[in-house]
Amino acid sequence: MPVPTPVPLLRLNGVSRTYGSRKVLHPLDLSLKAGECAALLGHNGSGKSTLLRIAAGRDTPTTGTVTFDGLPMNENDPRVRARVAVVGDTTACYPDLTVREHLQLVAVAHGVEGAEEWIDHVLAERLLSAHSDALPSALSSGQLQSLLLASALVRPRDLLLLDEPEQRLDPGARRRLAEVIGAETAEGVGVLLVTHDAELARAAADRVLVLREGEIVADGTPEDVLADGYDIGGEAG
Amino acid sequence: MSADTRLDDHAAEERAAHWSGEDEWTDETLRLLRELRAPHRRKRAGQIAYAVYCVLLIAVIWGVMPSMGLFLEASMGADYTGHGPAILAAMPAGICALAVGCLLLGARDALWRGPVVPPRESVDWLLAQPVRIGRLLRPWLWVSCAAALSLGVLAAAIGTVTLGLTVRVGPAAAFAWCLVGGACLPLLATALGVAVETAPRVAGWVRSLTPYAGVLALALAGQSVLAADGHAVPWLERIELWSGPWGWAGMAALSPTPAAVPGGPVAAALLVALTGGCLALANRAVGDALPLAAVRQRSRTASGVMSALLTVELRTARQVAAGAAGGERSVRFRLRAPRRAALAVPWRDCVALLRAPGAVAKSAAATALAVPAAGLAVNAHGGTAVAALLAALSLGYWAVAQLLESARLETDDTRRASWAPYSFAGLMLRHAIVPGAVALLISCAAAAVILPLGGPARAALVPAAVPALVAAGLVNACRGASKLHLLMAPSQSPAGGTGPVQFLIWYLAGPLTALALLAVPFMLALHAGTPAAAVAAALTSAAVTCGLLCWMYARARALTR
Numbered sequence: 001m002p003v004p005t006p007v008p009l010l011r012l013n014g015v016s017r018t019y020g021s022r023k024v025l026h027p028l029d030l031s032l033k034a035g036e037c038a039a040l041l042g043h044n045g046s047g048k049s050t051l052l053r054i055a056a057g058r059d060t061p062t063t064g065t066v067t068f069d070g071l072p073m074n075e076n077d078p079r080v081r082a083r084v085a086v087v088g089d090t091t092a093c094y095p096d097l098t099v100r101e102h103l104q105l106v107a108v109a110h111g112v113e114g115a116e117e118w119i120d121h122v123l124a125e126r127l128l129s130a131h132s133d134a135l136p137s138a139l140s141s142g143q144l145q146s147l148l149l150a151s152a153l154v155r156p157r158d159l160l161l162l163d164e165p166e167q168r169l170d171p172g173a174r175r176r177l178a179e180v181i182g183a184e185t186a187e188g189v190g191v192l193l194v195t196h197d198a199e200l201a202r203a204a205a206d207r208v209l210v211l212r213e214g215e216i217v218a219d220g221t222p223e224d225v226l227a228d229g230y231d232i233g234g235e236a237g
Numbered sequence: 238m239s240a241d242t243r244l245d246d247h248a249a250e251e252r253a254a255h256w257s258g259e260d261e262w263t264d265e266t267l268r269l270l271r272e273l274r275a276p277h278r279r280k281r282a283g284q285i286a287y288a289v290y291c292v293l294l295i296a297v298i299w300g301v302m303p304s305m306g307l308f309l310e311a312s313m314g315a316d317y318t319g320h321g322p323a324i325l326a327a328m329p330a331g332i333c334a335l336a337v338g339c340l341l342l343g344a345r346d347a348l349w350r351g352p353v354v355p356p357r358e359s360v361d362w363l364l365a366q367p368v369r370i371g372r373l374l375r376p377w378l379w380v381s382c383a384a385a386l387s388l389g390v391l392a393a394a395i396g397t398v399t400l401g402l403t404v405r406v407g408p409a410a411a412f413a414w415c416l417v418g419g420a421c422l423p424l425l426a427t428a429l430g431v432a433v434e435t436a437p438r439v440a441g442w443v444r445s446l447t448p449y450a451g452v453l454a455l456a457l458a459g460q461s462v463l464a465a466d467g468h469a470v471p472w473l474e475r476i477e478l479w480s481g482p483w484g485w486a487g488m489a490a491l492s493p494t495p496a497a498v499p500g501g502p503v504a505a506a507l508l509v510a511l512t513g514g515c516l517a518l519a520n521r522a523v524g525d526a527l528p529l530a531a532v533r534q535r536s537r538t539a540s541g542v543m544s545a546l547l548t549v550e551l552r553t554a555r556q557v558a559a560g561a562a563g564g565e566r567s568v569r570f571r572l573r574a575p576r577r578a579a580l581a582v583p584w585r586d587c588v589a590l591l592r593a594p595g596a597v598a599k600s601a602a603a604t605a606l607a608v609p610a611a612g613l614a615v616n617a618h619g620g621t622a623v624a625a626l627l628a629a630l631s632l633g634y635w636a637v638a639q640l641l642e643s644a645r646l647e648t649d650d651t652r653r654a655s656w657a658p659y660s661f662a663g664l665m666l667r668h669a670i671v672p673g674a675v676a677l678l679i680s681c682a683a684a685a686v687i688l689p690l691g692g693p694a695r696a697a698l699v700p701a702a703v704p705a706l707v708a709a710g711l712v713n714a715c716r717g718a719s720k721l722h723l724l725m726a727p728s729q730s731p732a733g734g735t736g737p738v739q740f741l742i743w744y745l746a747g748p749l750t751a752l753a754l755l756a757v758p759f760m761l762a763l764h765a766g767t768p769a770a771a772v773a774a775a776l777t778s779a780a781v782t783c784g785l786l787c788w789m790y791a792r793a794r795a796l797t798r
Contacts, residue, residue, distance in 0.1 A: 058797075060798075075660075075661075075797055076660035076661060076662070076794065076797060077660070078658060078659050078660060078663070081657065081658050081659065081660070082658040086655045088652050088655060090650065090652045090653075092649075092650040092652055092653045093653070094585075094643075094646060094653065095646070096588070096589050096592045096593070096643075097585070097588060097589075098568055101574070101585075101588060104574040105574075105581055105584070105585050105656070106656040108574055108575055108576070108577075108578060108580070108581040108584070109578055109581035109582070109656070109657060109658055110578065110658050111578040115574070115576075116574075133568060135568060151656055152656075155656065
């Protein structure tokens, strides 16, 4: 089980991002503690996914710094990669590996003890047991999304970054997703969740941040922020 | 449910949903479409006319004028008949090989594209209207037939020139007899394509039989080369010539020559009759039996491939076509997952190769071709030796590249690798292990075969080249998106713009570098045949490997930056 750290697990300090002359993110600060889930809500184009990519070290901020547990966030740093799991905005899988082999690859590479039992557990939890020997081409988009989430859950992690994980999931799977996030934070994993689903944010997050045109315009508990009626451009629940 | 079954179901549904006579609006729809698209059609006709003009210009400059020059020289006393006997000996098996290749090409093409491919816009909305499908689709069948026929005429023209110069056959007779096979075989391939497009079961047969047909074509080509070298097997050739349309074309082409086989006109008549019958069946199938789901799917694929080709994303184009032609993937082989973290990526690569045994077979075949090419370099001198060595190294690179598919999958979308506990560049480095080991095994087997012929020093050169070629393949895998701006590079040479050459150099940077650096030491080692020269070549290969891996590492880092 990850040990809670005294310093913020993830810290964004004065981070901004500009593409050409277009300012996508204005300088902002954000910190996330171990065992905390922060949900980022906002319209399409408000800068949520850019912020998540920067937080994951996949994009370099124009100004500011990003640190993970005191380390500079760099996607190519094995110390970061070993502890940060990302479920991105793609369903790209290996076309020649079955569902179980995807999870075996991740578990073996991360040196997970008792990988097979753990994989069986994750497959059952994500309702993928019946498809464990299927190739990605035989899965629906919702099942592919579940596979990506399972790949993140089968490995050790201190920080989980989720980019609209509710996409392509049915209502039942969305409810289970909130439970998964709850279980993660209970184990001390920090979760940064980008979503359009206010109901998911209400159910899973400790904090909700609303982004509008690259600026954080609200930061508080889900009850406070969502009750204030911010326009988040998604399903207000 | 398999894709073929789904297509069957779609076809059944579509056949069940017939329009009644009252609903039918074919003439009105087509008339309206003609009116609406008149400006576009004029523009398109202009583009096609320009393309035809360019093709004709190239054909005249590179084909007609040199051929006329040769005939002129022949009329002034130049003698090319020395090659006649070899060409006549090579023709029976050679034409069979070409014919099998042509039919295979037509059938494989129909797995993803097919002879009946209307444009995407027609497919997207016109097929859903109350119109007679046959009237919409048949023109596209005839367009494909015309394209196939033009290639056949070109082949017949080449045959005419060859027979005219080397066997002194009159141009009219040579062209007429060559045209029988030249016209019929491509048309037969087109009709076969319609059968593949129409019946998913036939498509399944084509997928299963492709490797055997490929091997048959190669074997026939080999037989042809041996026959040209004086090792013909007349009874086998006779069986091949009478065995089907592939042989009938050869019999027709041989008819006006001194090597004519009895029954040539009969074979020609059989071929023409078979082609006519098959085209009639294809014409009927396009109206009655062609599943619209297959037409839609193929039109989408063709449009995807064309988009990828226009942006010079050749791998994407190949993937789209292969994805559509390959049928359903299956999980036939499994491999127990290892426990040690260090073995994760090698295990993943082993699974990939187990799932694609064809890649290993292709790699072995290319290595088998590379070895005689290297042998030719030993015995030849000057330009021939250099060309043979470069061919051997290129074949070696191609052999290794077959094994690197899982590395290329990583660079297709770097986000796939977000699971890995190591950097992307480190992951790519790990993808060298299994392909390198498999390539070394194959090359050692090839080296063992040539050991008695070339000696240990020369045999050792085969595995010695492998690490550098694997590293070159990884450099190429980390190429990234196409640098289209290179194609438009402003610099000029006496032969025209240098853009395409610059693009090609960038596209093939890895193998070109490896070939350039390995050519000299390997040539010296091949000619010397001494252990010292072989060690020097192996050390050079090791140094090139290190350099290329560093380059690959930098490229991989740049991909995730």
